[in-house]
Amino acid sequence: MMWRLCSLLFNDVDLIVLILVFDLQTNLTVDWDMSPVNHTCYHPENRFPVDDSLAPLLQCDRLPPRYVPGHLCMSERIHYPDNVPTHGDHRPLWPVFGEYIFVPRERWLHNIEHGAVVMLYHPCAHPAEVAKLKKLVKSCIGKHVITPSTLLTPERPLALVAWSCRLLMSSVDEDAARGFIQQRGHKGPEGTYRKEGQFTFGLLQQATMTGNGAQFGYSRIQCVP
């Protein structure tokens, strides 16, 4: 009975019901066993090479009209056809916007449904490129999640993901990254909702919602220099 509740969840009221039912349990370990392999580079002297000649790769999925992902209960495993999914079923509870030690796909896909741009970087990506992209993301959009991911390729170990699209990069193309965020942020079925996540496990830096709230979902996304 409780399990069926999960897949019926679509709005705030349902979420409150769920939180009561599950007593605020995030049960994060169902999706991630807390292993350091997901956020550690084990060959830091030998990181992936930056290849400026590799152009950024923009990939968008065609979604059926009025597609809405499901909110699956912790008893159900979720399989994704892509290593870097742009949409899909996910868990009811999601992290507050910000930078994390690690967030599994089952969670950040919910932020994407709420209009977030998710930045993924392989732990063995070049630290200067990672730092550059983090700074850009944080200065452009409050609705962001930043997390490492070992599911990216060595050729393009940097990614931005938003509702139905991903941008894969070898090195940071600032124009492409800004364009992606401005065009694809705040999309998704609940992209303009002014709503925060529910947990902060592994949070390194919470997103700041600067300005008049524009960064948090309402109006045009502007990147502040």
Ligand SMILES: *[C@@H]1O[C@H](CO)[C@@H](O)[C@H](O)[C@H]1NC(C)=O
């Ligand atoms: C953690 O990393 C391992 C090795 O790359 C991978 O198989 C596993 O799917 C990752 N776990 C998550 C939750 O992404």
